[in-house]
Amino acid sequence: MIEKSVRELSADLHARRVSSEELTRHFLSRIARHDGRLNSFITVCEEQALAAAREADIRLAEGRAGPLTGIPYAHKDIFCTEGIRTSCASRMLDNFIAPYDATVTEKLRQAGAVMLGKTNMDEFAMGSSNETSYYGPVRNPWDTERVPGGSSGGSAAAVAARLTPLATGTDTGGSIRQPAALTGITGIKPTYGRVSRWGMIAFASSLDQGGAMARSAEDAAYLLAAMAGFDPRDSTCADRPVDDYVAHLEDDLGGLRIGLPKEYFTGDLDARVGACIEAAVKVLEGLGVVFRDIHLPHAHLAVPAYYVVAPAECSSNLSRYDGVRFGYRCENPRDLEDLYKRTRGEGFGAEVKRRIMIGTYALSAGYYDAYYLKAQQVRRLIAADFRNAFEEVDLILGPTTPAPAFRLGEKVDDPVTMYLSDVYTIAVNLAGLPGLSAPCGFIDGLPVGMQLIGNYFEEARLLNVAHRYQQETDWHRRRPPGFD
Amino acid sequence: MEWEAVIGLEIHAQLATKSKIFSGASTAYGAPPNTQACAVDLGLPGVLPVLNREAVRMAVKFGLATNAKINLRSVFARKNYFYPDLPKGYQISQYELPIVYDGWLDIDLEDGRTKRIGITRAHLEEDAGKSLHEDFEDMTGIDLNRAGTPLLEIVSEPDLRSPQEAVAYMKKLHALVRYLGICDGNMQEGSFRCDANVSVRRKGEHRFGTRTEIKNVNSFRFVERALRYEIERQIEVLESGGAVVQETRLYDAARDETRSMRTKEEANDYRYFPDPDLLPLVLDEAFVEEVRRSLPELPDAKRRRFMDEYGLPAYDAGVLTASRELADYYEAVAAACGEPKLAANWVMGEFSAYLNRDGLEVPGAPVPPEALGRLLTRIQDGTISGKIAKEVFEAMWDGEGDPDAIIERRGLKQITDTAAIEAMIREVMAANPKQVEQYRAGKEKLLGFFVGQVMKASKGKANPAEVNRLLKRLLQED
Numbered sequence: 001m002i003e004k005s006v007r008e009l010s011a012d013l014h015a016r017r018v019s020s021e022e023l024t025r026h027f028l029s030r031i032a033r034h035d036g037r038l039n040s041f042i043t044v045c046e047e048q049a050l051a052a053a054r055e056a057d058i059r060l061a062e063g064r065a066g067p068l069t070g071i072p073y074a075h076k077d078i079f080c081t082e083g084i085r086t087s088c089a090s091r092m093l094d095n096f097i098a099p100y101d102a103t104v105t106e107k108l109r110q111a112g113a114v115m116l117g118k119t120n121m122d123e124f125a126m127g128s129s130n131e132t133s134y135y136g137p138v139r140n141p142w143d144t145e146r147v148p149g150g151s152s153g154g155s156a157a158a159v160a161a162r163l164t165p166l167a168t169g170t171d172t173g174g175s176i177r178q179p180a181a182l183t184g185i186t187g188i189k190p191t192y193g194r195v196s197r198w199g200m201i202a203f204a205s206s207l208d209q210g211g212a213m214a215r216s217a218e219d220a221a222y223l224l225a226a227m228a229g230f231d232p233r234d235s236t237c238a239d240r241p242v243d244d245y246v247a248h249l250e251d252d253l254g255g256l257r258i259g260l261p262k263e264y265f266t267g268d269l270d271a272r273v274g275a276c277i278e279a280a281v282k283v284l285e286g287l288g289v290v291f292r293d294i295h296l297p298h299a300h301l302a303v304p305a306y307y308v309v310a311p312a313e314c315s316s317n318l319s320r321y322d323g324v325r326f327g328y329r330c331e332n333p334r335d336l337e338d339l340y341k342r343t344r345g346e347g348f349g350a351e352v353k354r355r356i357m358i359g360t361y362a363l364s365a366g367y368y369d370a371y372y373l374k375a376q377q378v379r380r381l382i383a384a385d386f387r388n389a390f391e392e393v394d395l396i397l398g399p400t401t402p403a404p405a406f407r408l409g410e411k412v413d414d415p416v417t418m419y420l421s422d423v424y425t426i427a428v429n430l431a432g433l434p435g436l437s438a439p440c441g442f443i444d445g446l447p448v449g450m451q452l453i454g455n456y457f458e459e460a461r462l463l464n465v466a467h468r469y470q471q472e473t474d475w476h477r478r479r480p481p482g483f484d
Numbered sequence: 485m486e487w488e489a490v491i492g493l494e495i496h497a498q499l500a501t502k503s504k505i506f507s508g509a510s511t512a513y514g515a516p517p518n519t520q521a522c523a524v525d526l527g528l529p530g531v532l533p534v535l536n537r538e539a540v541r542m543a544v545k546f547g548l549a550t551n552a553k554i555n556l557r558s559v560f561a562r563k564n565y566f567y568p569d570l571p572k573g574y575q576i577s578q579y580e581l582p583i584v585y586d587g588w589l590d591i592d593l594e595d596g597r598t599k600r601i602g603i604t605r606a607h608l609e610e611d612a613g614k615s616l617h618e619d620f621e622d623m624t625g626i627d628l629n630r631a632g633t634p635l636l637e638i639v640s641e642p643d644l645r646s647p648q649e650a651v652a653y654m655k656k657l658h659a660l661v662r663y664l665g666i667c668d669g670n671m672q673e674g675s676f677r678c679d680a681n682v683s684v685r686r687k688g689e690h691r692f693g694t695r696t697e698i699k700n701v702n703s704f705r706f707v708e709r710a711l712r713y714e715i716e717r718q719i720e721v722l723e724s725g726g727a728v729v730q731e732t733r734l735y736d737a738a739r740d741e742t743r744s745m746r747t748k749e750e751a752n753d754y755r756y757f758p759d760p761d762l763l764p765l766v767l768d769e770a771f772v773e774e775v776r777r778s779l780p781e782l783p784d785a786k787r788r789r790f791m792d793e794y795g796l797p798a799y800d801a802g803v804l805t806a807s808r809e810l811a812d813y814y815e816a817v818a819a820a821c822g823e824p825k826l827a828a829n830w831v832m833g834e835f836s837a838y839l840n841r842d843g844l845e846v847p848g849a850p851v852p853p854e855a856l857g858r859l860l861t862r863i864q865d866g867t868i869s870g871k872i873a874k875e876v877f878e879a880m881w882d883g884e885g886d887p888d889a890i891i892e893r894r895g896l897k898q899i900t901d902t903a904a905i906e907a908m909i910r911e912v913m914a915a916n917p918k919q920v921e922q923y924r925a926g927k928e929k930l931l932g933f934f935v936g937q938v939m940k941a942s943k944g945k946a947n948p949a950e951v952n953r954l955l956k957r958l959l960q961e962d
Contacts, residue, residue, distance in 0.1 A: 079530075080529065080530045086529065086530075088529070093529065096529065098528075098529070098530070099523065099528070100523055100528075102530060197530075197532060198530065198531070198532050199530040199531075200530055201529040201530045202529075202530070202761075204760075205760035205761050206760035232534065233532060233534060234532050234534075235532065235533065235534055235535065235761060235762050235763055236760075236761065236762075236763060312757060313760055315564075315755075316562050316564050316573070316574050316755070316757070318573075319564060319566065319572060319573020319574055320527040320529070320571060320572045320573050322566060322568075322573060324568050324571075324626065325526055325527070325571065325626075326526075326528065326529075327529075336568065340566055360755065363564070363755035363756075363757055364753055364755060365753045365755075368755075368757070372757060
């Protein structure tokens, strides 16, 4: 059951060969059995999941079911879920029971998907290793001494360990693609504006984007199709129809032009990762894809620009956590200033505080032009690089991360090194483009991911290429040892 | 040494939309605390703002009515600061690119001259909630009903030179926003609030002095008093060799003084930056034109028309067009009686006096304009005198109904019957032989005495013109 694709599970559910309740119990029991080693869930919603499964079974029986009806999924704890704690992995929201559903939560419920629980993540999605969570780090199922990546590390680990067929994620600088790469699964961050941000707790509003995480591109296509679409409650959401991702999965790749950015294959890249990408190029060439080298001349500016823009927005977005209306409040505040200082001092972890301080500094009078405004200019240059590239090629391919999963604690005291693990993914967010990571090999038993970058709203193309690649390879079918 | 004040006003006009500027919650005033604050207004995690198009339309209306330019692309920015009644820790406002800029308004000075006051900009923003310090001992209550209410902040150029000019400008704006129907102008409920920037300099000096900002002065009278106090204070400081400190001051109406609230050094760095949750607000010419076509007749145009069409003096036209309601009322009265000047005298006189006495607004007046028009018709056609009309008007105000019914019921119809008046005159002459003799001897100013006696005898109902005419003849005759 755990190796079946969403399409196969859905067929079984529709044919009544299995009930959603059975399927849900099965995954709940896997969570109970295995998650002690991974810590991928913050909250497991057994009761609600079984109720939703029974409801799905009724819909299936009455013929009111879609492809996701009755299929379990895990929800990143950044999406608001009415009546269920939505913590963002922060002490600040440890007591926060959301009074409303995120649009994504609502859409998945309408699709009949069954939420198993809320997954662990870096605090407020700030981190690349899942070590900043108030609920403790998530471990990589391929080696529990290593990180699963972040910030959607809980979702990635849970999918990789087959604790759930599907999981949601969010991606501000690589938070879907990087953990997908480090855990050997498939993750897609769609175009900015494709998935509603309503009810998705903000880190950096102009970069945050929800997306899908699954074992295969095909499964991800089903999940993303249910999440995507216009939402009038999000002013930055794109008002345009959603392509039929599933229908395009089998499209022929003959003559497709894919660019390989010179700047992504330099000395910073682990040569063994480079070799995996080269092998993937060969597979795709066999499918008729034509490769050529391209240039993204401002690629080296992506990380510095990002670490101005994202902290600047976060410093403002996180101001609402002040102990006045909801969330954590310090004990016995003496006065207003004490309330603010201790609530925020005690409620936020170190990485969140670091970014709030960087962002506050970058927006301060006298520094705004030198930092924030300059970073926005760089952002436009980076977007222009991609625009130029897409005049020559249809897609871009490169590594998702410079190296496979690192050890827990290895980079936690060196933020800049940690930030560089997102060196290939960040530019995609700055430009607002869609990006996908799919497994393309192993190094010493650790998964390696390749990243596909498309032009705006080219999600269907990304999923199509990844799916055709996955028909030729079995990297995505490998299961971490010890999670039978 | 002569001093000159330099004043600029920042007016916050609460826009009269049904729902808030970035959420669907109601803007109605006076609901129990926190009952009109939805998830967006509370700044819950994950919520997002969606701009209210009606607020945009109102801002554009204001811009067009003040001869201003409309930015076809304006940007919402976040103004970051911590305060308990500011739920998100930032206020969504407009900073570098406001929706309205570079307009003007003409005000009338006391000496009859007109002065043009520049409007630097007007931008859209959301209001904060309210901190309630009175009702909670050692604690502060937070009411977020007002959070997210749309405001138009209207910033004038430092063109005002006296407290009187400032008040004239403020009143003009107040009338304008109500004309446009974009603000109810209720100052007690805080729908129209004023911050004043003021500095002084020696007459003839071109540079500005150091200014202070007086926060939240919420009546015309207080603006005038606060400015007068602050100007005096600054002059005293300078004349005694001191320097004005740039700071924010609070006006204490009870003590009639301003007090320092915070100095420039203590001021917040608001760290403005474009709000990434909202796209730039892009308008097209067609929309602006559509709004332009929907504009009502504006006060200045209406005033000119009242002068041309009704032949009213400038002063009367100004008083009658001070509010749209009063102007509409006047026009209805004038139409009903066909006598624009008589209508003007009555609307500015009795009608306004009764409104004032009872603290009522035009729409709440108990006498509809058509009824007042009928009353004035009765003066015109000689049924009653102007004096009697005042008695009838009072009865109408007290709810006694139609003027004709009141005249009938109270027997107030004017006596125009020559024989009846003659009879009364003869009685008066008979009772006052000495005065008759004196009149005939040339003391003609005694005529007034006889008129008074006859009117008294008729209980005011005799037609005064007729009484005059007959008296002169009869006194002469015998």
